[in-house]
Amino acid sequence: MNIQTLLKQGAIWAFIVAELIFFxxxxxxxxxxxxxxxxxxxxxxxxxxxxxxxxxxxxxxxxMINGNIxxxxxxxxxxxxxxxxxxxxxxxxxxxxxxxxxLAWTFALLTGVVxxxxxxxxxxxxxxxxxxxxxxxxxxxxxxxxxxxxxNPTSKLNWTLVDFAEAQFxxxxxxxxxxxxxxxxxxxxxxxxxxxxxxxxxxxxxxAAVNAGIKVGPHFLWNxxxxxxxxxxxxxxxxxxxxxxxxxDGMLYELWAITAVVLGGTKLxxxxxxxxxxxxxxIAIQLLRKGLGHIGAGTETVNLVIGLILIAVLFLDRQxxxxxxxxxxx
Amino acid sequence: xSEAIPILRxxxxxxxxxxxxxxxxxxxxxxxxxxxxxxxxxxxxxxxLMKVLGGIYAPDEGRIFIDEEPTVMTSPLQAKAKGVVFxxxxxxxxxxxxxxxxxxxxxxPLKSMGRVDWAKLYGDTNRILKTLNVGFNAKTRLGxxxxxxxQMVEIARALTVExxxxxxxxxxxxxxxxxxxxxxxxxxxxxSRGVGIIYISHxxxxxxxxxxxxxxxRDGQYRGTLETAQTNEDEVxxxxxxxxxxxxxxxxxxxxxxxxxxxxxxxxxxLFQDVSFEVRSGEVVGFYGLVGAGRTExxxxxxxxxxxxxxxxxxxxxxxxxxxxxxxxxxGISLVPEDRKAQGLVLGMNCRDNMTLPQVSDLTAGxxxxxxxxxxxFDQYRDKLDIRTPGWKQIVGNLSGGNQQKxxxxxxxxxxxxxxxxxxxxxxxxxxxxSEIHNLIRDLAAQGYAVIVISSEMPxxxxxxxxxxxxxxxxxxxxxxxDEVTEDSLIQAISGIEAQxxx
Numbered sequence: 001m002n003i004q005t006l007l008k009q010g011a012i013w014a015f016i017v018a019e020l021i022f023f024x025x026x027x028x029x030x031x032x033x034x035x036x037x038x039x040x041x042x043x044x045x046x047x048x049x050x051x052x053x054x055x056x057x058x059x060x061x062x063x064m065i066n067g068n069i070x071x072x073x074x075x076x077x078x079x080x081x082x083x084x085x086x087x088x089x090x091x092x093x094x095x096x097x098x099x100x101x102x103l104a105w106t107f108a109l110l111t112g113v114v115x116x117x118x119x120x121x122x123x124x125x126x127x128x129x130x131x132x133x134x135x136x137x138x139x140x141x142x143x144x145x146x147x148x149x150x151x152n153p154t155s156k157l158n159w160t161l162v163d164f165a166e167a168q169f170x171x172x173x174x175x176x177x178x179x180x181x182x183x184x185x186x187x188x189x190x191x192x193x194x195x196x197x198x199x200x201x202x203x204x205x206x207x208a209a210v211n212a213g214i215k216v217g218p219h220f221l222w223n224x225x226x227x228x229x230x231x232x233x234x235x236x237x238x239x240x241x242x243x244x245x246x247x248x249d250g251m252l253y254e255l256w257a258i259t260a261v262v263l264g265g266t267k268l269x270x271x272x273x274x275x276x277x278x279x280x281x282x283i284a285i286q287l288l289r290k291g292l293g294h295i296g297a298g299t300e301t302v303n304l305v306i307g308l309i310l311i312a313v314l315f316l317d318r319q320x321x322x323x324x325x326x327x328x329x330x
Numbered sequence: 331x332s333e334a335i336p337i338l339r340x341x342x343x344x345x346x347x348x349x350x351x352x353x354x355x356x357x358x359x360x361x362x363x364x365x366x367x368x369x370x371x372x373x374x375x376x377x378x379l380m381k382v383l384g385g386i387y388a389p390d391e392g393r394i395f396i397d398e399e400p401t402v403m404t405s406p407l408q409a410k411a412k413g414v415v416f417x418x419x420x421x422x423x424x425x426x427x428x429x430x431x432x433x434x435x436x437x438x439p440l441k442s443m444g445r446v447d448w449a450k451l452y453g454d455t456n457r458i459l460k461t462l463n464v465g466f467n468a469k470t471r472l473g474x475x476x477x478x479x480x481q482m483v484e485i486a487r488a489l490t491v492e493x494x495x496x497x498x499x500x501x502x503x504x505x506x507x508x509x510x511x512x513x514x515x516x517x518x519x520x521x522s523r524g525v526g527i528i529y530i531s532h533x534x535x536x537x538x539x540x541x542x543x544x545x546x547x548r549d550g551q552y553r554g555t556l557e558t559a560q561t562n563e564d565e566v567x568x569x570x571x572x573x574x575x576x577x578x579x580x581x582x583x584x585x586x587x588x589x590x591x592x593x594x595x596x597x598x599x600x601l602f603q604d605v606s607f608e609v610r611s612g613e614v615v616g617f618y619g620l621v622g623a624g625r626t627e628x629x630x631x632x633x634x635x636x637x638x639x640x641x642x643x644x645x646x647x648x649x650x651x652x653x654x655x656x657x658x659x660x661x662g663i664s665l666v667p668e669d670r671k672a673q674g675l676v677l678g679m680n681c682r683d684n685m686t687l688p689q690v691s692d693l694t695a696g697x698x699x700x701x702x703x704x705x706x707x708f709d710q711y712r713d714k715l716d717i718r719t720p721g722w723k724q725i726v727g728n729l730s731g732g733n734q735q736k737x738x739x740x741x742x743x744x745x746x747x748x749x750x751x752x753x754x755x756x757x758x759x760x761x762x763x764x765s766e767i768h769n770l771i772r773d774l775a776a777q778g779y780a781v782i783v784i785s786s787e788m789p790x791x792x793x794x795x796x797x798x799x800x801x802x803x804x805x806x807x808x809x810x811x812x813d814e815v816t817e818d819s820l821i822q823a824i825s826g827i828e829a830q831x832x833x
Contacts, residue, residue: 204679208673209687
């Protein structure tokens with residue numbers, strides 16, 4: 001590994017360390033709480049809170065390595081949550097007692113798979129850009145959420161489910177374990193499998209990939225199914241604990257997920273990106289939110305700062321990349 | 331010529347990048363009314379030198395003089411203001427705009443309140459187009475023009491100022507012979523007006539036709555300037571690579587095997603019609619013709635990228651239906667495409683991954699790709715094809731053209747194809763690597779591969795082919811064996827002259 005790749009892949013982690021140091025020191029002066037920012041429980045909570053957007057962002061990484069994008073994940077997230085919570089109130093499900101839980105999860109995950117497959121098939125069979133297809137499905141899926149229950153929240157609190165969601169194993173929360181498991185699986189997929197190899201090849205040069213006999217359409221379909229599944233999984237993890245979903249939940253999740261992916265160094269144009277760096281991007285954003293809150297800044301300040309940092313990071317990345325262009329040709 | 335003042339003089343230019351001295355004390359002079367060729371292999375420093383001249387790179391050392399006035403170049407726009415204009419190989423024009431808007435892009439004539447002065451714009455444009463003697467006008471949409479005419483627009487753009495020096499970078503790369511004639515007329519016209527011209531090209535034939543002097547760069551160093559009239563191709567080649575290139579007729583003959591690929595009456599819309607030929611194992615069949623004669627389209631049809639409207643394709647005597655590259659690969663057909671960067675390689679990927687791309691799904695251990703199996707294949711073909719790279723992790727985009735082409739060839743050889751189609755095997759590859767690729771193609775035939783070579787360079791076709799298929803306007807005009815072919819008969823065939831004889 002040469003210095004440049006090290007710099008690029010390590011940058012997000014260096015940024016995280018810088019955030020930790022900054023908020024710890026700034027917290028000593030500005031925070032009203034007497035707890036240190038780097039408190040162990042606080043960090044555990046941070047990982048847990050990273051999970052919903054994190055799980056989606058990890059899936060978004062492989063979509064973006066393909067050179068595609070999925071704007072419908074927030075709506076998929078909401079619809080999967082509605083299906084999960086509502087299905088637990090159906091009479092036959094109630095009769096099953098706690099055995100309704102795995103079934104409700106399955107319904108939610110299937111919802112995600114079906115919505116993802118619709119996106120994937122449209123991108124494959126119509127050849128319309130993924131941005132347009134998922135812009136349409138974002139609106140459409142959100143429409144389904146409202147059709148389901150109008151403006152009303154869908155609620156079902158199941159205490160077994162809440163206990164499961166709040167459980168801690170080796171200190172880490174259930175949601176954190178899901179985040180880490182998805183990270184591990186997708187890391188293996190992108191770095192070690194044929195599917196991962198093809199993802200990079202298609203994103204980098206689609207024509208060359210077609211000429212090498214790679215089936216681009218089915219490849220896209222699988223990735224959209226994957227991200228639909230992950231958006232639903234994210235909903236399952238989050239709403240198992242909260243037990244109530246508003247029809248507006250998950251709005252802007254697609255943009256937060258894309259922000260985390262881009263912050264992690266994945267190129268919008270495709271062909272380049274890393275799952276581990278996306279995890280870094282997710283944690284960095286959550287640290288910013290939490291840290292700015294810790295030193296007394298409001299949500300509006302948080303959004304402003306994250307926006308500025310995103311642009312600054314991409315500017316720096318451009319500078320680094322440009323240097324690479326002048327490299328020696330052998 | 332020593333009396334006149336040079337229009338342009340570069341003196342002791344040095345430019346270093348991290349790890350490489352791209353230009354090492356290069357000096358270069360252009361006189362008024364001179365066509366001065368700048369030659370060198372890829373990576374010799376031609377582009378870097380032109381970027382220094384255009385103000386894109388600042389030189390570390392050395393000076394630039396225009397009319398013997400020391401000048402600092404800061405940007406292409408500033409260079410243009412000083413009368414130094416560039417005609418680039420890759421066109422940078424907007425398809426949806428008119429010819430006039432393209433020509434004056436960024437410098438549209440204005441009336442008050444920022445309104446465009448359309449009358450002046452179209453008037454000025456038509457005046458420039460008239461001097462170029464072209465068949466379109468200022469209001470034509472650029473996208474409706476042929477590549478050659480788009481190139482004329484690019485040239486017209488250079489003429490919006492009174493140019494002192496014009497730099498042509500590989501201007502004929504995408505032009506047909508007839509279109510070249512028009513270009514050369516424009517160059518002659520500029521020359522007669524006393525403009526100095528720098529002409530960058532790999533094509534010896536053109537260089538000897540239109541230039542007055544030839545300067546050669548090698549490895550970033552100035553190797554000398556020759557008077558075109560007093561030198562020959564050998565001397566120039568030797569300056570460029572330190573030895574001469576063997577492009578003699580193919581005379582090797584070995585036993586041919588059975589017919590591997592046969593095409594009967596293949597047609598594809600108006601691209602090509604009723605094409606029939608066969609290729610035996612151990613044979614190299616060269617396809618020669620003008621740009622647009624349908625050669626690449628035939629290759630793409632055999633490889634499943636286009637659907638034929640009629641005809642049959644037979645592999646080992648069996649008729650096959652090929653509707654995608656996946657089918658073609660399954661039948662043992664491989665295509666090394668014309669544009670290796672756009673169609674052949676995943677430039678951001680490393681050498682190994684590029685080479686194993688079509689077969690990576692067969693190189694797995696459990697759910698994962700087997701590193702060892704991949705590296706074994708890469709090592710085997712790196713050694714076989716003598717690919718020069720520091721290691722398999724090297725990103726393909728950083729390799730030279732010749733090594734990139736070998737990666738593409740290695741990729742397909744590792745699939746053990748029956749038929750290997752190579753479209754423009756040496757396009758954009760430097761002279762030294764060319765002969766390596768030629769030898770490789772001959773070797774492959776000797777090993778029993780059936781090879782189709784498509785080329786626009788006659789010496790290349792003559793050098794590598796056992797048989798030559800001459801095409802004109804979508805039809806096979808004639809097939810020659812390497813013994814009977816002559817340059818004259820070949821040129822006649824591809825110009826359609828035999829059409830009357832046969833008809």
